[in-house]
Amino acid sequence: MLKLHNMYKIYQTDEVETIALNGVNLEIAQGDFVAIMGPSGCGKSTLLNIIGMLDNPSEGDYFFFDENIAGYNESQRAEIRKQNIGFIFQSFNLIEELTVAENIELALLYHNMPSAERKKRVNSVMDRMGIAHRANHMPGQLSGGQQQRVAVARAVVGDQPLILADEPTGNLDSVHGQEVMELLRSLNKEGTTIVMVTHSPAHADYAHRRVNLFDGHIVTENTRAA
Amino acid sequence: MLWNNIVIAIRNLRKNKVFAAINISGLALGLTIYVFGGLLVEYEESHDQGFKNTPYTYTIGSVASPMLDVGVDRFNAVFMAVGPIIAAESPDIAAVARTRGIEYLVSTGIESFYENIRFADPEFLQIFDFEYLYGDADALLDPTGILFTESMAIKHFGKTDVLGETVSFDNEFDFHVAAVIKDVAANTHFHSILSDTGLGVVAPVRALNRLRDYDADAGDWNNLSFGDITYVMLPESLDQAWLQSQMNSIYERLVPDSQKEVISAFEVNRLQDANTAVWDMIGLPVIGVVSLLSLMILIIACVNYTNLATAQSLGRSREVGMRKTMGATQRQLLLQFLTESLVIATIAMVIAIAALEVIIPLFNNATDKIMTLDYLKTLPWLLLTTALVGLCAGLYPAWLITRTNPIEALRDTARKGRKSSKVRSVMIGAQFAISAFMLALVTIVFMQNDRVKEGSYIFPRSEIYTIDRLRVEGISDKLPTLRRELEALLNVDSVAYSSQVPFEQNNSQLGVSLQPGDDAGEFVLMNMRMSPEFLDAYDIPIIAGRNLGEEVSNDKQTDDDTTALNVLVNELALPLFGVTRAVDAVNKRFYSTDDDDGTSREFIVVGVVPTQNIVGLFNREKPWMYQYVPESFRIGSVRITGGNIMDTVENIEDIWNRVIPDYPIQGRFLDDVFEDVYQILRLMNAALAGFAFVALSLALIGLFGLAAFMAAQRTKEIGVRKVLGASSLQIARLLVWQFSTPVLWALLVALPAAYFGSRTYLNFFADRIESPLPILIAAGLVAVLLAWATIAGHAIRIASSNPITALRYE
Numbered sequence A: 001m002l003k004l005h006n007m008y009k010i011y012q013t014d015e016v017e018t019i020a021l022n023g024v025n026l027e028i029a030q031g032d033f034v035a036i037m038g039p040s041g042c043g044k045s046t047l048l049n050i051i052g053m054l055d056n057p058s059e060g061d062y063f064f065f066d067e068n069i070a071g072y073n074e075s076q077r078a079e080i081r082k083q084n085i086g087f088i089f090q091s092f093n094l095i096e097e098l099t100v101a102e103n104i105e106l107a108l109l110y111h112n113m114p115s116a117e118r119k120k121r122v123n124s125v126m127d128r129m130g131i132a133h134r135a136n137h138m139p140g141q142l143s144g145g146q147q148q149r150v151a152v153a154r155a156v157v158g159d160q161p162l163i164l165a166d167e168p169t170g171n172l173d174s175v176h177g178q179e180v181m182e183l184l185r186s187l188n189k190e191g192t193t194i195v196m197v198t199h200s201p202a203h204a205d206y207a208h209r210r211v212n213l214f215d216g217h218i219v220t221e222n223t224r225a226a
Numbered sequence B: 001m002l003w004n005n006i007v008i009a010i011r012n013l014r015k016n017k018v019f020a021a022i023n024i025s026g027l028a029l030g031l032t033i034y035v036f037g038g039l040l041v042e043y044e045e046s047h048d049q050g051f052k053n054t055p056y057t058y059t060i061g062s063v064a065s066p067m068l069d070v071g072v073d074r075f076n077a078v079f080m081a082v083g084p085i086i087a088a089e090s091p092d093i094a095a096v097a098r099t100r101g102i103e104y105l106v107s108t109g110i111e112s113f114y115e116n117i118r119f120a121d122p123e124f125l126q127i128f129d130f131e132y133l134y135g136d137a138d139a140l141l142d143p144t145g146i147l148f149t150e151s152m153a154i155k156h157f158g159k160t161d162v163l164g165e166t167v168s169f170d171n172e173f174d175f176h177v178a179a180v181i182k183d184v185a186a187n188t189h190f191h192s193i194l195s196d197t198g199l200g201v202v203a204p205v206r207a208l209n210r211l212r213d214y215d216a217d218a219g220d221w222n223n224l225s226f227g228d229i230t231y232v233m234l235p236e237s238l239d240q241a242w243l244q245s246q247m248n249s250i251y252e253r254l255v256p257d258s259q260k261e262v263i264s265a266f267e268v269n270r271l272q273d274a275n276t277a278v279w280d281m282i283g284l285p286v287i288g289v290v291s292l293l294s295l296m297i298l299i300i301a302c303v304n305y306t307n308l309a310t311a312q313s314l315g316r317s318r319e320v321g322m323r324k325t326m327g328a329t330q331r332q333l334l335l336q337f338l339t340e341s342l343v344i345a346t347i348a349m350v351i352a353i354a355a356l357e358v359i360i361p362l363f364n365n366a367t368d369k370i371m372t373l374d375y376l377k378t379l380p381w382l383l384l385t386t387a388l389v390g391l392c393a394g395l396y397p398a399w400l401i402t403r404t405n406p407i408e409a410l411r412d413t414a415r416k417g418r419k420s421s422k423v424r425s426v427m428i429g430a431q432f433a434i435s436a437f438m439l440a441l442v443t444i445v446f447m448q449n450d451r452v453k454e455g456s457y458i459f460p461r462s463e464i465y466t467i468d469r470l471r472v473e474g475i476s477d478k479l480p481t482l483r484r485e486l487e488a489l490l491n492v493d494s495v496a497y498s499s500q501v502p503f504e505q506n507n508s509q510l511g512v513s514l515q516p517g518d519d520a521g522e523f524v525l526m527n528m529r530m531s532p533e534f535l536d537a538y539d540i541p542i543i544a545g546r547n548l549g550e551e552v553s554n555d556k557q558t559d560d561d562t563t564a565l566n567v568l569v570n571e572l573a574l575p576l577f578g579v580t581r582a583v584d585a586v587n588k589r590f591y592s593t594d595d596d597d598g599t600s601r602e603f604i605v606v607g608v609v610p611t612q613n614i615v616g617l618f619n620r621e622k623p624w625m626y627q628y629v630p631e632s633f634r635i636g637s638v639r640i641t642g643g644n645i646m647d648t649v650e651n652i653e654d655i656w657n658r659v660i661p662d663y664p665i666q667g668r669f670l671d672d673v674f675e676d677v678y679q680i681l682r683l684m685n686a687a688l689a690g691f692a693f694v695a696l697s698l699a700l701i702g703l704f705g706l707a708a709f710m711a712a713q714r715t716k717e718i719g720v721r722k723v724l725g726a727s728s729l730q731i732a733r734l735l736v737w738q739f740s741t742p743v744l745w746a747l748l749v750a751l752p753a754a755y756f757g758s759r760t761y762l763n764f765f766a767d768r769i770e771s772p773l774p775i776l777i778a779a780g781l782v783a784v785l786l787a788w789a790t791i792a793g794h795a796i797r798i799a800s801s802n803p804i805t806a807l808r809y810e
């Protein structure tokens, strides 16, 4: 599905130059479930952002479905991103002024979809996530676990083949964390490719593959039999 | 506690310097305009307070009937015959004084100047307690006595000690100086907008017996002029209502029927209102409008502040939550936030006052006013305004933020954000409604004024050099010579004499009928007296018949000749004869009836000219008659074409000085005659434009601040939207649209309001712009475009930012 080749990301600030990614090579196949692990500051989020096309690498090639998108500009990347990638963030990033349903619908808003169709898909995904009864609540009125479910619902409602999750359980207790991991696993079973950053070895165990990052290098890769 | 609050407030201002600057400057601007407007209105409405009899003194005005049709609702003047009647009927009245302004050439034998002489009854000096340098209040008892103001004396004699000196009027009539007074202050009605000549030379009304064979004791029922005020001073025991009833009774019993047709009532006004009477006269509520507009500006500024403060307070809900958690009560917090807005209002007021200290002297300089910012007198008003502004503007945000319980304040800003954003939209809408209203109004006024100006170009305004004051014995017999010499000049086309020139607000009317002896007055003709060259000088073609001339004896009115007079009429006069084609009017006869002796005068139409709006400006086109009456020539028109105009004017002056050496030339271009009246319109338009500009600036400042704030507030949301696939264009559109909806709503309210508001102004004119609709739409469009331009910067900046920067720092 996607392949990173000799990927560098260098942040140039006033005085220091940070090498966040230092020659990363990574290939992810369709239907994979990958966990990225490593100490704080090793470049996990940077890697995920680049995979998610939110950011451009400084150097290296990025093949997405055999298309090298490394040099694409913002709007070209946005187009591919829109069709293919859903996001889940550690801090949920729900919009506080919108209801649960509206937050989820937001993911379809920019897809040229008729309103009725959007409503239908939002309702079905809320049913699936068990948050239908919260449809008209504001995010501020929900618990963290519930909020993250909304975020997951928002990530999957567009039916994108790839979901990127940056510490999706980071702000959740173990029970709610487990719930979210179960959701991700079932999504993966249905064919969605998932790339997830996590600090929790237990949650990493849900993945088929574990990628360990250290100072911008991939140090080990373990694959677990499904 | 209070001090503590003030310290916190100031600390908060210093923390958010940009927002504080926007908040304060907006409020300061609003306060400056409001206080200035208030001072100006107060100044205009409190004239004449320096005279001790002002509270007991009234002026008598006349209400114009629709018949009069000269674009004026009321005059602060009555016929000269009225004053003596009032005095004779009520011996209780303390004093009655009539005045009339007439221009004369005043000479000391060494130097001569034209001066507007105020002829007044001797009681004038009882009513007004002027400060006498020489002489006393008996100065006008002697019909040859005359009073000078200090600066007038210096102008004519070079000194003030001139008691007993002799001066002559029009080189013919001698007077002696009987008193010299200190100059009259600028804040008296003598300096009001239409008679800004002030008070210079005062002569007895009785002198008119000698000057123009006028029966001053009886007065007349013919002449009504703006500046000719009749004053009545009452004893303390009588009041305005009593005087009004006296006047009603005099009107009923003693006004001749013919005058009742043009004057529908007398009205008694306080002397105090004489200064602003000019606006009542033309029916434009200028003083009220100034009050209203400056209040509107202040409201915009307050709303502006409320809006920004509300938006910013959301960012402080965490602070409020923490304070509440630590035990602050809502009352205490409310107090804290209100202190903050009061501090801001106070700073803004201080800035406003500092600004006014600069503005008022400049304004005084430009307008010859003597406005002052009297702190002692205005302090209560200023304090009250500051307090009200601080409270009104700060109450909503303070209440909004302190109302919630601590947990909600810490956590749930969402619902609050949603609700207050609606209120904010309404407030932005209100600001834009007011400024779009003003913008539309000012545009309509501008377009209407422009139309008036365009309409004035039917006359060759810049090519006509007018020479005024020809109706003096020493001049009128030299007019033929003057014309001959002037016409010989290289660039002079033609020279015409007439009783008036275009744009002069004279309305000489004559009631006429088709049969002699019929009730004259059914058909009213405007009456122009002119020499035949007038048509030439003003490019007026003959469309039927012929021009008047020297060959046919009945073309020209000579002395007491009462046989039929040949005249020209314009096309609007055709209905009098029941014809529609101009040729059919030629040779038609009509008659006027003299009210005094019942004899009627016969006129024969020999030519027809196209209709032209001679009086112009506010007036509609009217039927006119043109007669050749040399006796009535008052003003000359010299048509200059080609060459260096200034050289030609110099040549004209040279010839004048040679032919008529005893009188200085009173020449100016027709352009200036037009400007005389037009400048009032232009002034109003400029003032209105100033208000609109300030209102719009305030609204834009508010919008800018709010957009900046919202942009900061919404970075996260925008980031999420972009991650979810929104393009930069879509984001920009979203932001622009969010701010546009209230603006569009505002237009929906403001434009119809402006439409109706502008009708007050347009109704004032006979020749109006067709439909103000396109103008309204254009003004609305401008408001929207300006709003867009203001927020576009923010919208584009955040729309094109990288989403991860937005999401990273959550």
Ligand SMILES: Nc1ncnc2c1ncn2[C@@H]1O[C@H](COP(=O)(O)OP(=O)(O)OP(=O)(O)O)[C@@H](O)[C@H]1O
Residues within 6 Å of the ligand: A011, A012, A013, A018, A019, A020, A039, A040, A041, A042, A043, A044, A045, A046, A047
């Ligand atoms: N915009 C930026 N400018 C400068 N340096 C950056 C920027 N973003 C990330 N970095 C640096 O790049 C390195 C990698 O950052 P990254 O956010 O990928 O770490 P991470 O592995 O996700 O850490 P964590 O587990 O704490 O989230 C860090 O040293 C960080 O300081």
Ligand SMILES: [Mg+2]
Residues within 6 Å of the ligand: A044, A045, A046, A166
């Ligand atoms: Mg990270």
